[in-house]
Amino acid sequence: MxxxxxxxxxxxxxxxxxxxxxxxxxxxxxxxxxxxxxxxPPGHLSIEQVRANPDKFASPCALDTKGYEGTVDTEFASEDGTKIPVRVYYPDKSKHGPGPYPVHLNFHGGGFVLGDLSSESTLCLSMSDGAGVAVIDVNYRHCPEAVFGKCFQDAWAALNWARNEAASLNLKRNSISIGGISAGGHISIVLQHMARDAGLPLKIMLASVPPTTDGLAYKYYTDSPFASFHEFYRSPVLSWERVKWFGNLTMPADQQAELRNMWPDWWLAPIRAPNFRGLCPAFIRTGECDSLRDEGEAYGMKLVAGGNDVKIKRYLGSPHNFMGLKAMKQKEQYDLDSIAALKEAHGA
Incomplete structure (x- = not known):
């Protein structure tokens, strides 16, 4: 053979x-x-190999929607002046009218290392068309080219840009929601707290399969206090080997002390946020067979304890990235759940 x-x-x-x-x-x-x-691809590939072959490592739901009818590519300046690309998906005018539209900010997954404006394009199209909202897909900065933590600054700048430019973008300034998958869910959770602290209203926060601890800094998978991290450390899609690959690029051991001094602790582990009261409504979704399941649900329960409006849903039989897999029936249900949550939150 x-x-x-x-x-x-x-x-x-x-x-x-x-x-x-x-x-x-x-x-x-x-x-x-x-x-x-x-x-x-094996888990030991270098970041140079991955960057040289982006199509090979693209998300299973990736689609190049640049130039699609109803999409607009533009950019905004982050806190330090760096230009951050975004793609705006407008809903079908024949179905949803001329606007202005409610807006949903999407932050893609990819372990804070991978992803671009094509990664979750099919999901963005589904949310926009199904819920009648404009979806702004934000291509925040990735590690290792940018230091871990810049993504949160980019997300904060994206929210303020959407509010400040609402009129020119044909958006409703006071009808904004946020969300993301995996790393994007982590970013959305941090942004949920930042918005509350600044008095900026959000309609809802959708966080799917989010890491809510600083697991990228773990030395061993047994460092996690959560049972699912132990049970599924060899599971498909997001094994411990893959978590460590991301961790070595985002929070390498020789930089962890510096990173922890650079940012608030709860940015790295939002489950340790100091205040869980007065946060916007949230929809937390997890996969039964995902190592991050328990920490995502634990974050949701902290929201419940804080007196917030929270829905938590676990998709049975599902691995980490199930929402991007057309082969799974749970993916279809996930899309319907996203649309329903956005329609209810924005009053569509």
């Missing part, structure tokens, strides 16, 4: 622990088997 044939013989029963395989949605297992049989 040739090397290529050996690589193609990926068997989930051998590569995934039995208790995890039993919980995973069969649709996902079939999809992941096909992906791995084509030769998935």
């Amino acid at each position: 040739s090397d290529s044939e050996t690589k193609s013989a990926w068997d989930p029963a051998k590569e995934v622990e039995p208790h995890i395989l039993a919980k995973l949605d069969p649709d996902f297992v079939r999809y992941w088997t096909k992906v791995m049989s084509k030769g998935a």
Whole structure:
């Protein structure tokens, strides 16, 4: 048997622990088997290799929507003057009228390292068309090219830009929501607190499969206090090996002390935020078979304890990035849930 044939013989029963395989949605297992049989990239690839082949490592829901009808590419200046690209998705005028429109800020996932304006384009299109909102997809700065923490400054600048330029962008200044997946969920959670502290109203915050601790700084997966991090450390999509790959690029051991002195502690671990009262409504979503499940739900329970309006939903059989996988029925339900939450929050 040739090397290529050996690589193609990926068997989930051998590569995934039995208790995890039993919980995973069969649709996902079939999809992941096909992906791995084509030769998935190993976790030890350098960032240079990844940057040199962006299409190879693109999100499964990525679509280049540049130039699509109803989309506008523009940029704004972050706190230090850096230009941050955004893509605005406007809803269909024939369905939703001429505007001004409610607006939803989307922050993509990718471990604070990966992602661009194509990564979650299909999700942005779905939210915009389904809920009748303008979606601003923000391509915040990534590590290691930018120091970890700049992404939060970019998110704050994006929120203020959307408010200040609402008239020229045909948006409703006082009908803004925020959200993101994975790293984007972490960013959205931090922004939720920043907006509350500044007295800026938000309609809702949607955080999906978010990391809410400083897990990127863990030395061992057992450093996590959450059971799901231990149970699913070898799960597909977001294994401990992959978490460490992201961690080495965002919070390398020799820079952790400096990073912790640079930013508020709760920016790195929003579950340790000092005040959980008076926050905007939130919809926290997790995957049953995701290592980040428990910390996301624990953050949601802290919101509940703070007296906030909170909905928490766990998608059964789902791994970390299920919302980007067309092969999964849970992805369709996820899209419907996003649309329903935005319509209710914005009164659409």
